[in-house]
Amino acid sequence: MASKVLMPCLNLNHTAFPARDNHQPQSHSFGRVFLPKKTGISSPRQSVIANNSVLTKPTPMVSIAPNVAAKTSSILSHFWREVQGLNNWENLVEPLNPILRKEIIRYGEFVAACYKAFDLDPNSKRYLNCKYGKKGMLREVGMENSGYQVTKYIYATPDVNIPIQNGASCGRWIGYVAVSSDDAVKKLGRRDVLITFRGTVTNHEWIANFMSSLTPARLDPHNPRPEVKVESGFLSLYTSDETNSKFGLESCREQLLSEVSRLLNEFKGEQLSITLAGHSMGSALALLLAYDISELGLNKTGSDQDQIPVTVFSFGGPRVGNSSFKQRCEELGVKVLRIVNVNDPITKLPGVLLNENFRVLGGRYEFPWSCSCYAHVGIELVLDFFSVQNPSCVHDLETYISLLKWPKSVQIQKEGVDLLQRAREFILSAQNYNINLPWKDTAINMVNMDHSQ
Numbered sequence: 001m002a003s004k005v006l007m008p009c010l011n012l013n014h015t016a017f018p019a020r021d022n023h024q025p026q027s028h029s030f031g032r033v034f035l036p037k038k039t040g041i042s043s044p045r046q047s048v049i050a051n052n053s054v055l056t057k058p059t060p061m062v063s064i065a066p067n068v069a070a071k072t073s074s075i076l077s078h079f080w081r082e083v084q085g086l087n088n089w090e091n092l093v094e095p096l097n098p099i100l101r102k103e104i105i106r107y108g109e110f111v112a113a114c115y116k117a118f119d120l121d122p123n124s125k126r127y128l129n130c131k132y133g134k135k136g137m138l139r140e141v142g143m144e145n146s147g148y149q150v151t152k153y154i155y156a157t158p159d160v161n162i163p164i165q166n167g168a169s170c171g172r173w174i175g176y177v178a179v180s181s182d183d184a185v186k187k188l189g190r191r192d193v194l195i196t197f198r199g200t201v202t203n204h205e206w207i208a209n210f211m212s213s214l215t216p217a218r219l220d221p222h223n224p225r226p227e228v229k230v231e232s233g234f235l236s237l238y239t240s241d242e243t244n245s246k247f248g249l250e251s252c253r254e255q256l257l258s259e260v261s262r263l264l265n266e267f268k269g270e271q272l273s274i275t276l277a278g279h280s281m282g283s284a285l286a287l288l289l290a291y292d293i294s295e296l297g298l299n300k301t302g303s304d305q306d307q308i309p310v311t312v313f314s315f316g317g318p319r320v321g322n323s324s325f326k327q328r329c330e331e332l333g334v335k336v337l338r339i340v341n342v343n344d345p346i347t348k349l350p351g352v353l354l355n356e357n358f359r360v361l362g363g364r365y366e367f368p369w370s371c372s373c374y375a376h377v378g379i380e381l382v383l384d385f386f387s388v389q390n391p392s393c394v395h396d397l398e399t400y401i402s403l404l405k406w407p408k409s410v411q412i413q414k415e416g417v418d419l420l421q422r423a424r425e426f427i428l429s430a431q432n433y434n435i436n437l438p439w440k441d442t443a444i445n446m447v448n449m450d451h452s453q
Contacts, residue, residue: 075099077189084273084311085335089379096381101404104339104381107194107277107313108401109143114175114198114282115397116141128201129173137176147184148194152177152259156252156285157240158204158233171242171249174198175282177259179267190271193263195256195289197282199316199397214322214372217288219253220295228328229372230321231350234284256289261298264308274299274310279397280346283317287336287377291325294332312336312378315400318349319374326375336378339404343386343394350374 076083076099082092083103092100117137119126132140134150155171175197185191214229241251249255264272274293276286290312293299299308310333317338329336340347351374383403386394393399 073187080189084309105404110196111277111279112397113141147181148178150176150178154255155249156237157242158237179263190273191267193274195276197278197285199280199282219292227324238288272308277313279315283314284320286312287320290334291329294334310334314338316344316346316395318346319351319376323375326377329377338378338380340380341383341394346395
């Protein structure tokens with residue numbers, strides 16, 4: 001049985017909820033999480049139990065003295081390879097290592113910056129794009145001291161047309177590439193190339209998410225590996241371009257590989273790391289890019305023993321590919337740390353039934369088509385939080401980050417995008433237009449279940 005990591009109680013009594021009643025919110029306890037036994041292709045899981053049945057006063061943030069912060073940075077500069085998953089985070093999640101916790105939070109905040117900078121005002125000229133120029137974006141979202149400079153904005157074009165929304169699908173801002181500064185290199189111990197992705201927002205992105213059929217990735221032209229399959233919607237979002245337009249965008253993939261290659265060449269000879277971070281759909285794109293970089297060998301520096309580490313920090317991410325995709329990622333050395341709320345329905349899609357845990361006769365046999373089942377990749381760090389007053393918090397990135405910062409009291413801030421509510425609205429619209437979504441019924445049942453808990 002996989003081990004469990006125990007964390008202090010999660011307090012939702014002091015969570016910022018929309019005003020409804022004057023009485024205290026009732027607690028909702030999920031108790032312990034029972035984990036499946038490890039199998040040949042199932043992801044190792046580390047469980048963080050945050051039982052919200054006990055109500056206590058919020059624990060104030062403890063300010064870190066400058067000398068303590070400097071000591072932590074000094075440790076990280078010598079410890080960064082382990083934090084990036086060199087040994088699959090062995091002995092770092094049980095209990096959760098404070099340096100690893102800090103790094104997870106830091107990368108989560110880089111992803112949160114995507115939401116803060118994303119323009120959702122329909123009257124704005126920058127609607128569904130970034131509100132700020134890349135030179136000032138991190139400053140505008142309050143991360144001017146992050147130690148990174150944004151080098152490129154990334155746009156993605158879903159190859160779908162739907163009657164719900166007027167106009168053809170076009171490229172929308174999906175994330176950014178950044179690189180650590182010279183000063184940050186001293187603290188981090190290496191030059192970090194960072195790529196972050198936001199989650200699903202537009203209708204075209206939602207329908208791409210619901211294209212749940214597995215299709216061969218075929219990202220390496222010299223070795224297509226037809227057995228390695230990924231979800232067709234994520235692959236479409238990653239590889240589709242606007243070549244039919246005279247001034248159309250390159251695909252998300254072409255933009256990313258070009259910029260990553262440029263940065264690796266610019267800082268050639270330095271200690272380097274490639275870190276990818278995403279939330280929800282963004283986690284899927286992060287994993288696809290990590291696989292792509294490694295499959296093409298862009299992270300190789302001359303020998304297999306000296307390749308640049310490629311690490312994915314996934315927040316509330318869905319499954320991306322089949323068991324062969326998982327196996328190939330492991331062979332290539334792609335490291336994935338999945339931060340998952342056990343009550344988040346998005347992390348159970350696609351492949352609610354046919355997934356890495358699907359076995360018959362006590363796990364001794366597999367169906368011939370088991371290779372077509374979806375499989376999560378990497379190490380799983382499980383959180384457990386839920387609010388009766390605000391069910392959509394189970395997938396909210398800010399809640400993920402808050403729980404990691406303050407295990408005893410979560411501050412739920414609804415400044416970003418309510419992805420679950422948007423998913424529900426889109427699926428209902430699809431029903432009205434008789435659009436065939438392969439796992440529509442399963443998705444809406446899970447979203448409804450989340451809202452009814």
